[in-house]
Amino acid sequence: xxxxxxxxxxxxxxxxxxxxxxxxxxxxxxxxxxxxxxxxxxxxxxxxxxxxxxxxxxxxxxxxxxxxxxxxxxxxxxxxxxxxxxxxxxxxxxxxxxxxxxxxxxxxxxxxxxxxxxxxxxxxxxxxxxxxxxxxxxxxxxxxxxxxxxxxxxxxxxxxxxxxxxxxxxxxxxxxxxxxxxxxxxxxxxxxxxxxxxxxxxxxxxxxxxxxxxxxxxxxxxxxxxxxxxxxxxxxxxxxxxxxxxxxxxxxxxxxxxxxxxxxxxxxxxxxxxxxxxxxxxxxxxxxxxxxxxxxxxxxxxxxxxxxxxxxxxxxxxxxxxxxxxxxxxxxxxxxxx
Amino acid sequence: xxxxxxxxxxxxxxxxxxxxxxxxxxxxxxxxxxxxxxxxxxxxxxxxxxxxxxxxxxxxxxxxxxxxxxxxxxxxxxxxxxxxxxxxxxxxxxxxxxxxxxxxxxxxxxxxxxxxxxxxxxxxxxxxxxxxxxxxxxxxxxxxxxxxxxxxxxxxxxxxxxxxxxxxxxxxxxxxxxxxxxxxxxxxxxxxxxxxxxxxxxxxxxxxxxxxxxxxxxxxxxxxxxxxxxxxxxxxxxxxxxxxxxxxxxxxxxxxxxxxxxxxxxxxxxxxxxxxxxxxxxxxxxxxxxxxxxxxx
Numbered sequence: 261x262x263x264x265x266x267x268x269x270x271x272x273x274x275x276x277x278x279x280x281x282x283x284x285x286x287x288x289x290x291x292x293x294x295x296x297x298x299x300x301x302x303x304x305x306x307x308x309x310x311x312x313x314x315x316x317x318x319x320x321x322x323x324x325x326x327x328x329x330x331x332x333x334x335x336x337x338x339x340x341x342x343x344x345x346x347x348x349x350x351x352x353x354x355x356x357x358x359x360x361x362x363x364x365x366x367x368x369x370x371x372x373x374x375x376x377x378x379x380x381x382x383x384x385x386x387x388x389x390x391x392x393x394x395x396x397x398x399x400x401x402x403x404x405x406x407x408x409x410x411x412x413x414x415x416x417x418x419x420x421x422x423x424x425x426x427x428x429x430x431x432x433x434x435x436x437x438x439x440x441x442x443x444x445x446x447x448x449x450x451x452x453x454x455x456x457x458x459x460x461x462x463x464x465x466x467x468x469x470x471x472x473x474x475x476x477x478x479x480x481x482x483x484x485x486x487x488x489x490x491x492x493x494x495x496x497x498x499x500x501x502x503x504x505x506x507x508x509x510x511x512x513x514x515x516x517x518x519x520x521x522x523x524x525x526x527x528x529x530x531x532x533x534x535x536x537x538x539x540x541x542x543x544x545x546x547x548x549x550x551x552x553x554x555x556x557x558x559x560x561x562x563x564x565x566x567x568x569x570x571x572x573x574x575x576x577x578x579x580x581x582x583x584x585x586x587x588x589x590x591x592x593x594x595x596x597x598x
Numbered sequence: 599x600x601x602x603x604x605x606x607x608x609x610x611x612x613x614x615x616x617x618x619x620x621x622x623x624x625x626x627x628x629x630x631x632x633x634x635x636x637x638x639x640x641x642x643x644x645x646x647x648x649x650x651x652x653x654x655x656x657x658x659x660x661x662x663x664x665x666x667x668x669x670x671x672x673x674x675x676x677x678x679x680x681x682x683x684x685x686x687x688x689x690x691x692x693x694x695x696x697x698x699x700x701x702x703x704x705x706x707x708x709x710x711x712x713x714x715x716x717x718x719x720x721x722x723x724x725x726x727x728x729x730x731x732x733x734x735x736x737x738x739x740x741x742x743x744x745x746x747x748x749x750x751x752x753x754x755x756x757x758x759x760x761x762x763x764x765x766x767x768x769x770x771x772x773x774x775x776x777x778x779x780x781x782x783x784x785x786x787x788x789x790x791x792x793x794x795x796x797x798x799x800x801x802x803x804x805x806x807x808x809x810x811x812x813x814x815x816x817x818x819x820x821x822x823x824x825x826x827x828x829x830x831x832x833x834x835x836x837x838x839x840x841x842x843x844x845x846x847x848x849x850x851x852x853x854x855x856x857x858x859x860x861x862x863x864x865x866x867x868x869x870x871x872x873x874x875x876x877x878x879x880x881x882x883x884x885x886x887x888x889x890x891x892x893x894x895x
Contacts, residue, residue: 310872360614
């Protein structure tokens with residue numbers, strides 16, 4: 261468990277972080293999302309012990325970082341938003357060096373490098389100079405470097421920037437594999453969809469403040485994003501629409517395109533089951549019933565926050581204290597009703 | 599302190615540095631040009647000396663040695679900064695510095711690894727010139743003790759210039775600036791005492807042959823000249839009272855410059871860690887708080 265408590269960082273006259281509080285559960289893929297200047301990189305650099313917070317504390321498993329020198333270097337693997345490679349070294353030599361400066365020696369070092377190259381699918385490129393690797397390969401090599409000392413926590417600053425779609429998919433798969441290995445992964449990005457696809461939790465930041473944080477579904481629901489349901493029926497469309505509108509977990513029926521209905525759903529999986537059960541119970545001839553991801557709607561809400569349209573509304577909320585911050589309310593009529 | 603074994607991390611850094619440096623074409627060209635300059639000067643000197651007998655042969659040996667040693671000192675002084683003055687800010691420019699800081703590499707291992715790798719290049723030049731120096735023994739007139747003391751002056755010069763270059767690279771952000779400052783230091787360090795003495799002599803501001811022995815206490819030229827004992831006594835202040843003992847200036851030069859190098863290493867270790875100014879102010883605040891508590895008690 262990582263706890264960030266009342267952390268602020270001031271550079272001369274600029275506040276990069278302002279009274280920032282967050283708890284990151286173990287094993288999560290936690291996304292930090294926000295526009296440029298939101299404080300994502302500052303936060304990641306504080307977590308990597310490359311910056312000292314002006315005020316506040318960071319706790320790793322009940323140990324306060326400033327009181328435990330070397331703790332972060334042992335427990336955290338850091339991948340910055342640039343490659344930082346030595347072009348004259350081969351991939352194996354590059355990893356050998358970083359294994360060495362993490363005090364890994366001898367046979368363990370050789371085995372670790374072999375395993376890491378396999379993990380990032382670069383076994384055939386071990387003797388290739390780093391300079392000649394593609395951008396995606398360099399990115400995977402840097403990820404292998406961050407993993408060289410088997411850290412519990414991975415800090416990835418904009419890992420997918422500049423990658424082509426295939427490399428992004430490979431990175432996403434790799435992160436899921438790492439999550440399966442029990443690692444806590446903290447990723448920053450300014451592209452929400454990129455994070456919504458791969459993260460279990462997200463924190464939205466703006467101007468050094470935390471706007472909202474929680475698991476993706478929770479954030480989506482609390483921001484009024486919800487999920488979309490696509491329901492195709494054989495017949496009885498008006499009756500289906502009315503039935504859906506009466507259901508508490510359906511906030512709106514967005515569109516009707518012949519027999520295809522799109523509804524905004526704000527409940528959990530149990531409520532989703534209830535929607536289908538009610539439709540079947542009313543003998544509606546359902547042909548397909550497909551809940552869609554929340555990314556698109558979430559993106560819309562995120563954009564409104566980034567453009568400052570709803571910032572005033574969010575800033576009227578009580579300041580987030582330690583732990584998960586108070587989520588903004590009133591962004592959807594349903595939320596207000598709740 | 600970070601938890602990693604300092605020896606493993608130091609060796610890993612040194613290995614990487616030597617790999618990178620020795621793979622560059624520039625390293626080979628520096629050695630070739632260095633030896634060519636020294637060899638050509640020696641060759642021209644011998645060919646211009648005309649005929650010689652058994653007695654003049656040893657004089658030729660001394661003069662050749664003096665020439666080679668002087669050129670070697672000049673080259674060491676002005677080549678070594680290039681090996682260390684971009685060691686740290688070069689990593690920052692290459693965007694690899696944060697990765698070093700987020701490893702288990704201690705600041706001592708980082709500075710020591712960078713310094714030893716930089717000095718290894720300078721020592722390689724000294725070692726590569728050893729066959730040229732061995733020619734001097736063929737002519738005679740120079741003893742092994744003189745050569746060894748001169749060798750010590752070369753090594754100490756490389757260490758001082760190297761540590762200052764490294765200090766500049768931790769202090770200054772841009773590699774060209776740190777290199778320029780390191781070279782300026784070398785020029786001032788070598789020439790300043792001589793120019794000042796000359797100025798004072800011309801203006802008649804001092805009565806003795808030399809204004810002060812202290813002015814030359816850390817000067818490499820004087821230290822090297824003090825190793826040329828075959829020329830007899832100089833009017834130069836080649837002997838210093840050092841902690842009550844009179845020693846040759848190359849000894850005082852060695853001791854003082856090694857101490858100064860240690861200071862540069864310690865400063866570099868402080869500056870290389872994140873947020874050096876913040877750490878200094880927190881340290882001072884702690885001291886002040888402690889003093890206040892003590893005063894209250």
